[in-house]
Structures are given as C-alpha cells and as structure tokens.
Amino acid sequence: xxxxxxxxxxxxxxxxxxxxxxxxxxxxxxxxxxxxxxxxxxxxxxxxxxxxxxxxxxxxxxxxxxxxxxxxxxxxxxxxxxxxxxxxxxxxxxxxxxxxxxxxxxxxxxxxxxxxxxxxxxxxxxxxxxxxxxxxxxxxxxxxxxxxxxxxxxxxxxxxxxxxxxxxxxxxxxxxxxxxxxxxxxxxxxxxxxxxxxxxxxxxxxxxxx
Amino acid sequence: xxxxxxxxxxxxxxxxxxxxxxxxxxxxxxxxxxxxxxxxxxxxxxxxxxxxxxxxxxxxxxxxxxxxxxxxxxxxxxxxxxxxxxxxxxxxxxxxxxxxxxxxxxxxxxxxxxxxxxxxxxxxxxxxxxxxxxxxxxxxxxxxxxxxxxxxxxxxxxxxxxxxxxxxxxxxxxxxxxxxxxxxxxxxxxxxxxxx
Numbered sequence: 001x002x003x004x005x006x007x008x009x010x011x012x013x014x015x016x017x018x019x020x021x022x023x024x025x026x027x028x029x030x031x032x033x034x035x036x037x038x039x040x041x042x043x044x045x046x047x048x049x050x051x052x053x054x055x056x057x058x059x060x061x062x063x064x065x066x067x068x069x070x071x072x073x074x075x076x077x078x079x080x081x082x083x084x085x086x087x088x089x090x091x092x093x094x095x096x097x098x099x100x101x102x103x104x105x106x107x108x109x110x111x112x113x114x115x116x117x118x119x120x121x122x123x124x125x126x127x128x129x130x131x132x133x134x135x136x137x138x139x140x141x142x143x144x145x146x147x148x149x150x151x152x153x154x155x156x157x158x159x160x161x162x163x164x165x166x167x168x169x170x171x172x173x174x175x176x177x178x179x180x181x182x183x184x185x186x187x188x189x190x191x192x193x194x195x196x197x198x199x200x201x202x203x204x205x206x207x208x209x210x
Numbered sequence: 211x212x213x214x215x216x217x218x219x220x221x222x223x224x225x226x227x228x229x230x231x232x233x234x235x236x237x238x239x240x241x242x243x244x245x246x247x248x249x250x251x252x253x254x255x256x257x258x259x260x261x262x263x264x265x266x267x268x269x270x271x272x273x274x275x276x277x278x279x280x281x282x283x284x285x286x287x288x289x290x291x292x293x294x295x296x297x298x299x300x301x302x303x304x305x306x307x308x309x310x311x312x313x314x315x316x317x318x319x320x321x322x323x324x325x326x327x328x329x330x331x332x333x334x335x336x337x338x339x340x341x342x343x344x345x346x347x348x349x350x351x352x353x354x355x356x357x358x359x360x361x362x363x364x365x366x367x368x369x370x371x372x373x374x375x376x377x378x379x380x381x382x383x384x385x386x387x388x389x390x391x392x393x394x395x396x397x398x399x400x401x402x403x404x405x406x
Contacts, residue, residue, distance in 0.1 A: 051265035052335030090331035090348030097257050173258045179265070180258075 032067035032076045035154055035192035042190040044082060048164070049181035057089035059112075066192070068154075070126070070147060073119040078128060082112040102171045109135045114143070128158075134167035145188070156190040220399035221291035222392045230281040231393055234316065237274050238371070241267060245364070268327060269337045275320035282313060294387040305377070308370055315367045321345075322363060326356035 044059045061083035068076040085106035087098050098104055104112075116128040117140075125146040132141045145158025162184045164170050165177070174180055223231070244267040251259030293302060324345055327334045331348035335341050346352060381389035382400075391397040 050332070051261055051268075052338030053333035053341045055331050055333055090350070092350060093257060094331075173256070176258070179262055 032069040032072055033149070033154070034067040034195040035064065035190075036195045037064050037066070037190055037192045042192070043188075045187045045189070046184050047187070048184045051179055055089060057087060059084065059086050060088055061086035064190070068119070068147065070121075073121070073126070076116075076119050078114070078116040078130075080114040082114075084110065084112050084134075102174050103169055105135065114141075116143070132160075132162075132167075134169060137167045139166060143188075149194075152194050154190075154192040154194065156188065156192075158188045160186050162186060220388050220391065222394070223291060224288060225395070226284055227281075227288060227290075228393060228395060230277060230284065234274055234277050234281065237270055237277070238367070240270055241274070242364070242368070244270065264332075265335065268323065268334045271320045271323050272334060272336050272342060274316060275324075278313075278316035278320070281316070285313075291392045294385075294389065296387070297389075308373060308377070311366075312370055312374065315363055315370070319360065319363045319367060322356050322360040326353060326360050329353040329356055 044062055045056055046058070047054055047056045049055075059082045062080060064078065064080040066078040066080070068078065083106075084104040085099065087095065087104060089095055089098070099106060101108075111133075113133040114130055116130045118129050120127050120129070122144065125144060128143040128145065130141055130143050131138050141160050141162065143158050143160045145156050148155050163182045164184050165175060165182050170180060222228070244263055248260050248263035248267055251257075251263055293305070324334055324342065328344035328346045329349050329352040333341050333344055378390045378393075381387050382391070386400050388400055391400060
C-alpha cells in the first residue's frame with residue numbers, strides 16, 4: 001500500500017499528497033498501465049492458405065500506443081499502426097507481389113491501423129471491439145486476447161480471423177479464392193513492460209513528429 | 211526339347227511392375243510439361259499462373275515419390291526378368307548403372323523439390339487434400355541451393371530418360387531381343403542376337 005511509505009511524512013497535507021501520488025504511480029485506482037513494447041519478442045503474424053497449403057507471414061514493423069488495465073477497461077485504449085511495407089513471408093516473389101497495387105500497395109496506403117473502441121471481458125480473456133483499416137477500407141473487428149502481467153512484464157496473445165477480400169486485398173486475378181484463400185488468421189504476440197508513469201493520471205503516448 | 215532350352219521362354223515384368231513403370235514414366239512427362247508451363251507463366255509475369263502450375267507440379271511430384279516407394283519395395287521383392295544371355299558385360303554394367311540412377315532420381319527429384327518448397331515457405335499440398343510437413347525452415351539462400359539441385363537433377367533425368375528409351379529401341383530394333391517387350395503387356399517373343 002502506498003500509505004505505508006508515507007507514514008513518516010509530516011503534516012497532513014504533505015502526507016495526503018504523498019499518498020495520492022503514490023497511488024497514481026502504483027496504479028492503485030486501476031489506471032491503465034501504458035506499455036513499452038519489446039519489438040524483439042513481439043510479433044504480428046498471419047497465416048493464409050495458398051494452393052491448398054497453409055503458410056505464415058509477419059509484419060516486421062509496427063508501433064503501438066496501448067494503455068490497458070483489466071480493472072479499468074473503460075479507460076484502457078489501444079492504437080496500433082503497422083508499416084505494411086514490412087510484410088514478410090520468406091519468399092521474395094510473394095513479398096514483392098504483396099507490395100503491388102493488387103495487394104497492400106504501401107506506396108498509397110503505407111499503414112494499417114487498429115483502433116480499439118471498447119474492451120470487454122470474455123471468459124478468462126478479453127475482447128477488443130476495434131476498427132481495422134487496411135488499404136482504404138475500415139471495418140469493425142473483434143480482437144480476442146489473453147493478457148497477463150507478472151513482475152512488470154506484460155504479455156498479450158490475441159487473434160482475429162479476417163477476410164482479405166473485404167479489405168480489397170487481392171484484386172484482379174487474385175479475387176479468385178480457389179488458389180489464394182479468403183481467410184487470413186492474424187495472431188498478435190506482444191511482450192511489454194509498464195512504461196514508468198509520470199504523476200499524470202493519463203500519460204500521453206510518445207509522439208514522433210514527422 | 212532341345213529347341214526350348216536354346217531359346218528360353220519370354221519372361222515379362224509382372225503386371226504391377228509394368229503398371230508402375232508406365233504410370234511413373236507418364237507422370238514424369240507430365241512433370242516436365244507442368245514445370246515448363248509454370249516457368250512460362252512466371253516469365254510472362256503471371257504469378258497466379260505460376261502458382262497454379264507449380265501447385266499441380268508439386269502434387270504430381272509427391273505422387274511420383276509415393277509410387278517410387280511402392281515400386282522400389284515391389285522391385286526388391288520381385289526380381290527383374292533376366293537379361294538376354296547374349297548381352298555383352300559392358301551393356302549389363304551400363305544398364306545396371308542407368309537403372310540405379312533412374313531409381314535414385316525417382317526419389318531425389320521429388321525430395322529436392324519438396325526441400326525447395328519448404329525453404330521457399332511454400333508448403334506442399336497434395337491436390338489440396340492435405341499438406342506435407344516442411345522438411346526445413348524457410349531460407350532464401352537454401353531455396354536457391356535446392357532449386358539449383360532440382361534443375362540439375364531434371365537435366366540428368368532428361369538425359370537418362372533419352373538414354374533409356376534409346377537403349378530400349380536399340381534392343382528392340384537392332385538387337386531384336388526381348389528387353390523392350392518384357393516391359394510390354396503384348397508383343398511376341400523375338401529371336402534376339404543369340405538366335406542368328
């Protein structure tokens with residue numbers, strides 16, 4: 001309890017200030033913990049079926065502004081931007097094709113954006129009702145995830161099933177789903193540390209000016 | 211009868227061995243055609259075309275691998291009919307070597323193709339019914355290596371197939387022996403060079 005370390009602090013006003021700031025720092029009021037994601041052990045992966053066989057790929061660059069607390073879902077938030085040019089499937093031909101106008105076309109649509117609209121509990125885990133923008137199409141999705149926090153290390157494992165054609169991914173000859181399936185399973189695996197809190201109850205995300 | 215001992219009765223390959231031989235031979239021709247169609251599509255810039263032809267090529271390739279397993283097991287259990295007594299020793303050695311190489315390629319070619327697909331992160335499906343497990347992890351450099359091996363093997367197989375057909379025709383037309391006929395379900399016994 002933050003009050004204990006404030007016991008020796010004299011004058012009731014200063015003691016109160018100590019208790020309040022201690023409570024804010026410790027998130028005792030359920031303030032969402034903001035995340036500093038470790039990119040080395042975090043990944044956004046996807047799997048799809050091509051010519052009858054499942055293959056996997058990933059996005060190597062993404063940034064996330066996430067503040068989440070299981071005890072304060074209303075104040076939790078998440079916004080993830082993915083650099084779609086970083087799509088990688090361990091196959092040069094396929095990677096190049098995914099950069100074309102038929103697929104992600106990062107020259108025109110450099111980012112995919114995930115914005116959580118609300119969080120709810122679902123069994124042992126959570127659901128984020130979110131909006132996902134791929135290319136110029138924004139659709140509601142339900143992102144199901146498990147969250148854990150231990151010794152300041154936060155882990156999130158989540159998944160969402162998407163249909164690529166709904167987002168206009170795969171145009172021209174690629175609209176045929178016989179050889180490249182419509183279903184894409186996205187898997188998110190994040191390890192983060194709680195970002196040190198300032199006294200501000202609602203820390204702002206790190207902004208990079210461009 | 212003295213005549214019968216001089217010209218032993220024609221012994222053909224069995225029905226199973228013949229079926230496997232001609233089935234695999236036909237599938238190898240199909241493989242060359244499919245590989246060329248895939249590469250032509252790739253050169254024309256149609257990745258979907260290449261994807262579809264290569265998918266069929268891989269399914270047929272894995273079919274050949276499975277048939278090769280059956281065929282090798284069958285061959286080990288059922289010896290080939292004897293070669294003509296008049297066949298020179300060097301021809302026997304050459305036939306032995308070329309057949310061992312042909313059998314080896316029936317396994318090596320599908321396996322190098324499978325390795326190539328695995329390292330290209332293009333897992334092999336069998337006609338969309340199931341997916342074969344990846345043999346190695348995806349790696350662009352390794353894919354280049356297996357591609358070189360696979361293409362080298364295809365040239366070797368082509369050369370051996372030409373030699374194999376030429377030898378069969380040489381036995382049939384020039385030597386006029388039973389070597390070719392033993393792999394056919396029909397055709398009369400021939401005199402052979404020993405009969406002249």
